[in-house]
Amino acid sequence: MTERYELPEELRLTRNLVSDFNKNEIIPLEQEIPHDSITIPENDFSRLSQKTKEMGLWCLAVPEKHGGAGLSLFANAVIAEEMVQHAAGLYCPAYGTMGDAPPEIIWAGDEYQIKKYGLPTVEHKLKGWFAITEPSGGSDPARAIQTHAKRDGDDWIINGSKLFISGSPWGNWGIVFARTDPESRRGITAFIVENDWPGLTVEPVPVMRAYYPGQLFFDDLRVPSENVLGEVDGGWDLLANKLLARARIPYSASNLGVAVAAHKMAVEYSKTRETFGAPLASRQAIQWMLVDSEIEIRACRWLVWEAAWQFDNGEDFRQAASVAKVHSAETLGNVVDRAIQVHGGMGVTEWLPLERWYREARIRRIGEGPTEVQKMVIAREILNPGGVHA
Ligand SMILES: Cc1cc2nc3c(=O)[nH]c(=O)nc-3n(C[C@H](O)[C@H](O)[C@H](O)COP(=O)(O)OP(=O)(O)OC[C@H]3O[C@@H](n4cnc5c(N)ncnc54)[C@H](O)[C@@H]3O)c2cc1C
Structure with missing residues (x-):
């Protein structure tokens, strides 16, 4: 007889916890706030995120060593199916009360970068974003990326623009893919930048969802070399990885x-x-x-x-x-x-x-x-x- 596949019991229990949390906490709250809300009142956020932390539901996708639950991708998929089942769920699952993971790529960074940007994001002190797409196109970024970075002493100077960047209007930091070798299609480097650095501005891009993305403008944005993520000219490998x-x-x-x-x-x-x-x-x-x-x-x-x-x-x-x-x-x-x-x-x-x-x-x-x-x-x-x- 062929064995029938069943979800492991622990995963079923976690999935049920998430489902109950949505039914008992998130969906009733949604009746009280405007239809297109992307946030909940701060006091509800604190109360509910305290609860999810106690229930072990905080940042399920983040590796354990970085403060998350370190679930497999399969377990995450099973739980994500449940977590999004409310009005705002597609883009704001549980309104962030189960934690917002930073852009995954930050875990490829060094200790300083993980400590400065990754961990505070897991702790909900910062919010991050991830910028590849430009006005020149998003389907084929290796060719389309025109934003460029040039060395200036120990720093880099970035000029250009990124379009449709989710989370950037509310973010504190983000990862920007910029061309560092104009001769090569793959000569792209990943930089960590901060929203309030001079030389970076973010404009809202109105779209058909309330959680609108932003357009970023880099005007001689100075980035210290410790904010290069991975290798210089190695940004494409990070992505292709x-x-x-x-x-x-x-x-x-x-x-x-x-x-x-x-x-x-x-x-x-x-x-x-x-x-x-x-x-x-x-x-x-x-x-x-x-x-x-x-x-x-x-x-x-x-x-x-x-x-x-x-x-x-x-x-x-x-x-x-x-x-x-x-x-x-x-x-x-x-x-x-x-x-x-x-x-x-x-x-x-x-x-x-x-x-x-x-x-x-x-x-x-x-x-x-x-x-x-x-x-x-x-x-x-x-x-x-x-x-x-x-
Ligand atoms: C709301 C929203 C949020 C987003 N958030 C982010 C983000 O956080 N970070 C980020 O980097 N990007 C983000 N994006 C950008 C998104 O990844 C791009 O919109 C997407 O990759 C397509 O790029 P494009 O819009 O430039 O379309 P184009 O690349 O100009 O393509 C236009 C159309 O042509 C089609 N097409 C392209 N090439 C071919 C081909 N060879 N054959 C047939 N059809 C083709 C495409 O599928 C598309 O339908 C977001 C976009 C939206 C709308």
């Missing part, structure tokens, strides 16, 4: 989680709403919408889990991460769209989270590497399995 692809897995798990939440709402509503003398759920047209969502969600979960397993096992997970990213972003859009249809007019009101998810879901096909770029990764691997791809 699977960081970008890895991030697609928890991102996909979040897409899955919001799809699950929207689907649950559609199922419940269809059972109680009556038209023409019978519940919507009795109509085949409605059932088929629910069935399509159910099938897409189930497939999505396995794709996310497979990518996470491959990562945790040290396999080349990049194609699986791209497959999960494409499928989860499409699934999220489809499921939320159907859930709105089942709810009729109620679906597009600000009284329900569906319209917020609908707007935010659209961004998920673009952010973290757009669908077309993921398909390029998948195609390369199909056509040349095991080949080395940039």
Whole structure:
């Protein structure tokens, strides 16, 4: 007999804790604040983050030695699916009351950098951001990056601009990828910079989600050499070192989680709403919408889990991460769209989270590497399995 896969008990318990926390604390609080909120009142934040720390739910994805729970990527994916199941969950899971991890790449830094930027971010004293995309494009950053850094004694001087940088309007520090060797496509270096340094300005970029990103302008921004992250001209290697692809897995798990939440709402509503003398759920047209969502969600979960397993096992997970990213972003859009249809007019009101998810879901096909770029990764691997791809 083939063994049936079951989640380990400890993981199931943690997932249930997160689910109860959302149901008992976050969702009731959301009824009291504006529909598009991205924060909760400070006193609620302190109270709830104290609770999650006591429950061992603080910064689950951060390595233990840096103050987090150090869960595997698979465990993180399972928990992320649960954590995002509330109105703000896609971009502000639990409103940060379970901790906000710093950009993952900071852990590739030296002791000074980790102590100065990484650890205070885990402790919620600072907030970080991560800047690759520029006005010249985000799909192919190795070619598009024009922001450049030149040596000046022991320092570096950065000039240029970055666009669509999440978290930068509220951040204290961030990681900027700038060209340091103009002759080479890969001559890029990662620098840690601080928001309040002279020479850096951040402007909001209004988009269809309330958690808007920023545009950064570097005007002779002076950066000390101790803020070079990794090797000079080694920034691309840091990224290619699977960081970008890895991030697609928890991102996909979040897409899955919001799809699950929207689907649950559609199922419940269809059972109680009556038209023409019978519940919507009795109509085949409605059932088929629910069935399509159910099938897409189930497939999505396995794709996310497979990518996470491959990562945790040290396999080349990049194609699986791209497959999960494409499928989860499409699934999220489809499921939320159907859930709105089942709810009729109620679906597009600000009284329900569906319209917020609908707007935010659209961004998920673009952010973290757009669908077309993921398909390029998948195609390369199909056509040349095991080949080395940039
Ligand atoms: C809300 C939001 C938040 C973001 N946060 C961050 C962040 O924190 N940090 C960061 O660095 N970036 C961030 N981004 C940027 C995001 O990663 C880019 O938008 C994305 O990589 C696409 O780049 P682009 O917008 O310049 O589109 P382009 O690169 O100009 O591409 C335009 C379109 O063409 C498609 N395309 C490109 N090449 C091909 C091809 N060869 N074949 C077919 N189609 C192709 C793309 O898929 C896309 O749909 C964010 C974006 C948004 C919208």
